[in-house]
Amino acid sequence: MPSIPPQNQAQTPARLVVLVSGAGTNLQALIDATNNPDFGARIIAVGADRDGIEGLDRAERHGIDTFVLPVSDFPDRVDWDIALADQVAEHAPDLVVLAGFMKLTGPAFLALFGGRTVNTHPALSPSFPGMHGPRDALEYGVKVTGATLFVVDAGVDTGPIVAQVVVPVLPDDDESTLHERIKLSERQMLVDWVGRMAREGYTLDGRTITFGDS
Ligand code: GAR
Numbered sequence: 001m002p003s004i005p006p007q008n009q010a011q012t013p014a015r016l017v018v019l020v021s022g023a024g025t026n027l028q029a030l031i032d033a034t035n036n037p038d039f040g041a042r043i044i045a046v047g048a049d050r051d052g053i054e055g056l057d058r059a060e061r062h063g064i065d066t067f068v069l070p071v072s073d074f075p076d077r078v079d080w081d082i083a084l085a086d087q088v089a090e091h092a093p094d095l096v097v098l099a100g101f102m103k104l105t106g107p108a109f110l111a112l113f114g115g116r117t118v119n120t121h122p123a124l125s126p127s128f129p130g131m132h133g134p135r136d137a138l139e140y141g142v143k144v145t146g147a148t149l150f151v152v153d154a155g156v157d158t159g160p161i162v163a164q165v166v167v168p169v170l171p172d173d174d175e176s177t178l179h180e181r182i183k184l185s186e187r188q189m190l191v192d193w194v195g196r197m198a199r200e201g202y203t204l205d206g207r208t209i210t211f212g213d214s
Helices: 025-034 054-061 077-089 107-113 133-140 175-200
Strands: 014-020 041-048 065-068 095-098 117-121 144-151 161-168 202-205 208-211
Touching (some): 014 054, 025 041, 025 054, 041 054, 054 065, 077 107, 175 202, 175 208
Parallel strands (some): 014 041, 014 095, 041 065, 095 117
Antiparallel strands (some): 117 144, 144 161
């Protein structure tokens, strides 16, 4: 399974393609981090499944290439997935980061980028997968929730876990206040662990990710 090879540790900055669907605050955290040459990665392109979103504006303000592929421009999801894979491949990424990308990638995408695509999810996997992690956690009545960074596989938020952060649920939380608190920790987690993947390299063995040569 492809990965950033441990033997190439930080020789050249890893090439990141980031996919977004909305506000792009996680993208912004990565943009800020990659401004430091010691971070070990740079963002080559930002892609989206819709136009007119702040995530794309953030990329454009920082001079990063963008592309937009709405599902509605294609006959079906299969064709969209193939087009997404092709478009991402043009940028030759080492790592693809789904940062608030609200679409499932499909077989064509995973054939090219399986093992080197990570996603961040606003819940503690395996609890509350899907589009409404904070709302589902709140409705269930959990006292802690959080965020999960994982390597994307064919399931919904089921891939090997890279990192998790725990966030308390407060008595007067609504979906919005809880999600915003999660996102504070989520952004730091994303930057910390994507940076580590880029700098140290990693290998995947089943559900276990190992950094560097160890
Ligand atoms: C993040 O909390 C991310 O985990 C979530 O969308 C938010 C995007 O925020 N993604 C999902 O729920 C995917 N299942 P942002 O656009 O401000 O980075």
